[in-house]
Amino acid sequence: MFTVAIIGRPNVGKSTLFNRLCGRRLAIVHDMPGVTRDRREGKASLADLVFRVVDTAGLEEAGPEVLEGRMRQQTDRALSEAHVALMLIDSRAGVTPLDAHFAEILRKAPIPVILVANKCEGGAGKPGFYESYSMGLGDPVPLSAEHGEGLSLLYEALMPIYDAHMAQEAKDEADAVRAAFLETEAASAAKPYIDFASLEPDEVPEDDDSDPSQDPEDDFSVEAFDPRGERPIQMAIIGRPNTGKSTLINRLIGDDRLVTGPEAGVTRDAIEVDWEWGGRRFRLVDTAGLRRKARVENSLEKLMVADTLNAIRLAEVCVLMLDANMVMDRQDLTIARLVIDEGRALVIAVNKWDACADRKAALQRLADRLETSLAQVRGVPFVTLSALEGHGLNRLMDAALEAHAKWNRRVPTSRFNRWLKGMIDRHPLPMGKHGRRLRIRYGTQAKIRPPTFALFMTRPDDLPESYVRYLNSGLREDFDMAGTPIRLLFRATK
Ligand code: GDP
Missing domain, CATH: 3.40.50.300 (P-loop containing nucleotide triphosphate hydrolases)
Structure with missing residues (x-):
């Protein structure tokens, strides 16, 4: 503690x-x-x-x-x-x-x-x-x-340290949950996020002085996800018990087939439902943790988080439900971390807004906590709503769609490389341990869902974490991918 x-x-x-x-x-x-x-x-x-x-x-x-x-x-x-x-x-x-x-x-x-x-x-x-x-x-x-x-001043001094500590704990817990999960599911054929075979260094142009802006295919725009796609968007609604997940699902699907109740951890049936919202098909995947009874009391929390991880892996977009009357706590952060680490699109739903006494304070606190404790993904969208009264559902679904689109974003290679050059000009790469300046030669988006970029450079091991963050946040800002987990992979080249 x-x-x-x-x-x-x-x-x-x-x-x-x-x-x-x-x-x-x-x-x-x-x-x-x-x-x-x-x-x-x-x-x-x-x-x-x-x-x-x-x-x-x-x-x-x-x-x-x-x-x-x-x-x-x-x-x-x-x-x-x-x-x-x-x-x-x-x-x-x-x-x-x-x-x-x-x-x-x-x-x-x-x-x-x-x-x-x-x-x-x-x-x-x-x-x-x-x-x-x-x-x-x-x-x-x-x-x-x-x-x-002066207690409020003391609070302000303590708060960032407290939040940073919580973030660290949440990260450790998320790592532990994932490790335990992987152990039990060792046989499951989880696919790697990136196919390295398709990324052999022969993609690196021979002539490294070539000007990527001459690429005729370049269109300066970021390709958006095709909204007419056939497949339903896989969505999970996750969060601590009693935050109102089932109530929301009932609302969204317009059917009372799910049990809701005032007590936490009610046993429920497995869920996988398709429905339409604003002309888009969605599939609600197992919202996990809801179904399981507390078998062993003191491991309930762990069980819940492990089940949540299952749901996250089935989903593309995860809606993390919070209760507006309770501050985001370590467990909420752990779940958020799992979503990000799994590379899924994240939307935070602040529920029970109807019953929230001090809305301004609740929002401020949430924004503060996201800023200090979830700094890996700047700009996670959050939506206030009342599942009970049916308010804010359109905004929530719009946010989910937008997060999904960003998660599917593809940046053309030439555009990416021009951007990369600009970033390096503005903030030159540091020296490597061998005493010469590091060089990033070339990069390309290797994958979408989540956006993953491969960069070919000299001595990737020497690249400081701060530079990775600089690129990451620049990418997020310049290509409108706020809230999306972005992956950068650095591969060695001469
Ligand atoms: P779950 O465990 O996350 O699925 O939570 P439930 O959907 O079972 O809801 C837990 C309790 O919170 C129930 O008593 C709901 O009626 C209540 N609840 C859910 N959404 C809201 C809301 O928007 N406002 C208020 N005031 N209560 C809500």
């Missing part, structure tokens, strides 16, 4: 902040002899952030002769198990030598540190607040733990 350590010399207000964050929830006071007598931990919440707090209080009773050693010990322990540290000072007292000592330790901390200038109520702490900039721990957050002031 995301863990926050509160650190600082005696009397700066650590326990007050601890109590403020943990509220009425009982703090667990660890009392194992000789081990953790010095501290308390508790479950805290700050708006939608839920985390564990470790308070390094208790130093107050230590005599000055042992204080420094014990402080050091406690701080190190707290740092080793926390994801972020709150370093408190008493702004009315200014920065004391002991504070400076702490700052020195914390500047080398392996985790992010938020400097908190406590006791800032009523302006009395102003000088100390400004003085604390000198501690080299970044911008201080002015706070009054006792009066509960």
Whole structure:
């Protein structure tokens, strides 16, 4: 669980902040002899952030002769198990030598540190607040733990770190789910995303000074998916239990053949239904996880995610249902990650909009979380709706169609190479480890669904991740593929 350590010399207000964050929830006071007598931990919440707090209080009773050693010990322990540290000072007292000592330790901390200038109520702490900039721990957050002031600023400082942590956890979980899934389905003949046989280097033009813009076939446009295609669009509606998936399906299909109910995890029949919307055929593929009963209670979550993975693999477009009244949590992110990692088109449906009390805040929070926790795919479309009242369904289906079209997008080779040249001119490739500048000679879209590009270059292993991101986001922007997972494959050539 995301863990926050509160650190600082005696009397700066650590326990007050601890109590403020943990509220009425009982703090667990660890009392194992000789081990953790010095501290308390508790479950805290700050708006939608839920985390564990470790308070390094208790130093107050230590005599000055042992204080420094014990402080050091406690701080190190707290740092080793926390994801972020709150370093408190008493702004009315200014920065004391002991504070400076702490700052020195914390500047080398392996985790992010938020400097908190406590006791800032009523302006009395102003000088100390400004003085604390000198501690080299970044911008201080002015706070009054006792009066509960400044908590929103603390929230803003914590939020990106919290979201990044969630994103990492979601990624790890998605990886674990996929690994477990692959193990059990080792025999299944999953096709590789790219046929390397069709991509032999003889496609690389001999004359690498050729001007791709001379290509007569070039039409400057991005080829859109043929909307008259015969096959129905395979769509999955996925998400945590009780977000309203079945209600939506009932609405879309206009049939009450699916069971909906207020309790989570109702057993349901397998689903695969064809229907039409706006002249396009859709096929709803198994919405998984719905059918299965909780066999083993504590693995329900895992089962659900594994079933969801199944549905994702059957689908082309995935609609991830969220409940507008609940913030996007780690499990939602895990599911989103699975969709992206599987290379499917993703649309987020924010359901129960009718019952959402603070719509503006809900949207802002969602946008923030997508930005920090799902940065791989900028611009995932999200649609607010009420499955219950039948509002927003057209917008949802339009978004699904558009996501599907982008997922099918094909960029002509000459256009792609001109774009590539422009990108490299604007931001030259770095030097390789051999001391010469890396070169990307040529690229081509190897595959659609999702758009996959093969680039032939010198020493692909030397290409930094930041450059890959630069190309990826440029591609997404310049070819209108917002929200689409894009794959870039780098192949070595001389
Ligand atoms: P599933 O587990 O995701 O399939 O969720 P259900 O479709 O069974 O819905 C769970 C509960 O949420 C039911 O009691 C629905 O009536 C309710 N619900 C679904 N959609 C909405 C909505 O748009 N607004 C409101 N207020 N409730 C909804």
